[in-house]
Amino acid sequence: MNIDFAKLQYQYQLYKTEIDEAIQSVLDKSNYIMGEEITQLETSLQEFTGAKHAITCSSGTDALLLAMMALDIQPEDEIITTPFTFIATSETIAFLKAKPVFVDIDERTYNIDPSKIEEKITHKTKAIIPVSLYGQPADMDVIQAIAGKHGLKVIIDGAQSFGSTYKGKTDSNLGDISTTSFFPAKPLGCFGDGGAVFTNDDTLAEKMKSLRVHGQSKRYHHQYIGMGGRMDTIQAAVLNVKIKYYEKDLALRQEVAKRYAKALEGKNMILPFVEKDVTSAWAQYSVRVQNRDEVQIKLKEHGIPTAVHYPMPVHLQECFEYLGYKKGDFPISEQVSNEIMSLPMNPYLTDEEIVYTVNSI
Structure with a gap:
């Protein structure tokens, strides 16, 4: 697939x-x-x-x-x-x-x-x-x-x-x-x-x-x-x-996120967290894994694309060196950037595709 x-x-x-x-x-x-x-x-x-x-x-x-x-x-x-x-x-x-x-960021959201x-x-x-x-x-x-x-x-x-x-x-x-x-x-x-x-x-x-x-x-x-x-x-x-058709697409994104959450529950990763009284548009479905590079390679071999949003925090980018920030200044951002991985997310993912993705992970 x-x-x-x-x-x-x-x-x-x-x-x-x-x-x-x-x-x-x-x-x-x-x-x-x-x-x-x-x-x-x-x-x-x-x-x-x-x-x-x-x-x-x-x-x-x-x-x-x-x-x-x-x-x-x-x-x-x-x-x-x-x-x-x-x-x-x-x-x-x-x-x-x-x-x-x-x-720095909240570690859950x-x-x-x-x-x-x-x-x-x-x-x-x-x-x-x-x-x-x-x-x-x-x-x-x-x-x-x-x-x-x-x-x-x-x-x-x-x-x-x-x-x-x-x-x-x-x-x-x-x-x-x-x-x-x-x-x-x-x-x-x-x-x-x-x-x-x-x-x-x-x-x-x-x-x-x-x-x-x-x-x-x-x-x-x-x-x-x-x-x-x-x-x-x-x-x-x-x-x-x-x-x-956007209201319908948003509802479908919510369903995809729910199906991911149910299927991935209990696995060795940190799943997305959405605060109460808040709804997400689910631009991405991003999980945190310890061995991200290895997981991405294996998933690619199975025909499953992933993305990293984002691999390097902004304060460590070369163009912002003049601000004087250094590694360790924003530890949560830095940790998350090393672990975050986005799975396929769109309104049209099928149950079969979600099951295949989860099983591959």
Whole structure:
């Protein structure tokens, strides 16, 4: 058996007729930039998330940039975040010449540990960026309370978690600004790069709409230094089809995660943990094993693909040497990075594939 990690082609075939028609409609109109499909998608995203404003953009990375630019993050400002995530979270902070300040993770959820945030706050701290890792929101009540106490802004990096919930609210409707990614392998993915920012603040929303089109207030009149951060109309057209089926896909992901958990219970590994009052979008199903490299090789021999999200914490990456962190500074992140392994996860995994994977492990 050869298992497909994400089954993107399978999903395309499911919705092929609708997707092809949606793409052809854009081609027929040749309205490739900011076409009507963009407005349609943003309306659907607002309805789905409950956020007052949903603003599409060119990627999840650019969504983070838009959020920080809207909050006027300046060089030498400090932003507290996690070292255990994809580099884009910290990379965008550094891109704006601000300073990423890391806090270790909770060993069960792998999200930022709120109990360690306050000790890292200085007079230069301007914001906190929790990451909803693997699809599960962080402990937002505690994080918001800390932010409120110190006058800080909160940006949610929800690149992996679109459709997850925290105490009944989607994580796109938390914080001052929430961001997400529609990279093809995300739970809701387009056919290229794409992202969105969400906010309930009218002023921030208008600023981000301007920033994504080079800071324009009207055509060729520029209020801000901005960026070319628009989503392509074709990507919006694809997402307009896929979002109609997203609730069903999320439910199927939950079922796959439950079947994995039941089948793997009692095995010699640490399974994913989801807090009560929280739902995960299950971007990944990640387990921890002691002999990861050996297990990955054996699984590959059995036709089972795996991935490591992530093999090296951000604070140990070469590009961040200038921050002065060293091995041992964030021991939980470092331990998890040596043990974590993602199994095939998508809404369409069959019982047979799950049983085969578990038996092979």
